[in-house]
Amino acid sequence: MECVFGLVGNGFAIVAADTSAVHSILVHKNNEDKIMVLDSHKLIAASGEPGDRVQFTEYVQKNVSLYQFRNGIPLTTAAAANFTRGELATALRKVTSFPTLSYELRGVRNPYSVNILMAGYDKEAGASLYYIDYIATLHKVDKGAFGYGSYFSLSTMDRHYRSDMSVEEAIELVDKCILEIRSRLVIAPPNFVIKIVDKDGAREHAWRQSVQDVTTASV
Structure with missing residues (x-):
């Protein structure tokens, strides 16, 4: 039940991902960070098979560093x-x-079962977001999502997204997407991490943890 989504605003890109590490019917942990910092101005958010996700994103990160x-x-x-x-x-x-x-008969699958949203900021091009799926489809997008949460986050972003959104408005929209996922998805991940990249660099913005959210709402 993975949920990874992101959007591009006015001079920045924002990416959010669930933090659940799941295998079959078991939840192993609820603090898995699925958004990796590639370099000072790039983020890569991934969903898919845990081993493929970790191995491939680390491979990309090290090769980006090697090029520089x-x-x-x-x-x-x-x-x-x-x-x-x-x-x-x-x-x-x-x-x-x-x-x-x-x-299916051969038992062969794509070596990397991983879907990626890559966000970054460049001085000349500004903020951008790229959609890359497990069969190597690449698109530059204004907003994108992977996982079961995409059914709800994409429809919410379609309704409320604007290309000139401020950071505060984008954070509010991300929160709306998280609330919709938690409300609608039959087995919704409880926690999310949100990261932003802009002219000041890539950084973590916040964690949305269900227990803390409930506590805050009741105060």
């Missing part, structure tokens, strides 16, 4: 997104091909 170390300049957000898409596409095409058998 070798060349003395950081990758732009667009370049980092295209690098990520290229690595997914390469991995996808390494799957052994047996035309007469289906993937």
Whole structure:
């Protein structure tokens, strides 16, 4: 029941993700940070198989750092997104091909079962958000989401999103999406982490924890 979503506002991008580490019917932890800081001005939020999510996002992070170390300049957000898409596409095409058998019969799957939202800020291009799914589809978007929570967060953003939103308005919209997910999803994740990237860099904004929310509301 993963939920990852984000949007681009006036000079910034914001990404939110649930913090639940789940396997089958078990919840292992409720403080898993699924939004990684790639560099000073980039964020990568991922959903999917836990092992793939952690391994692939760390792989992208280290290669982005390696590029900057070798060349003395950081990758732009667009370049980092295209690098990520290229690595997914390469991995996808390494799957052994047996035309007469289906993937299910062979027990073969995409090497990286991971979906990504990459947010960043560049001096020339400003804030941007890229949608990259597990079959290496890449799109630059104003808003995007993955997981079961996308059914509710996308519809909420469709209703309330504006491209000229301030940070405060965007945070309010993110809270509306979280409230909708908690209200509508049959097994909703209790906690969310929110991160922002703008001209001042990438940083964590807040955690939305259900117990604290209830306590605050009752005061």
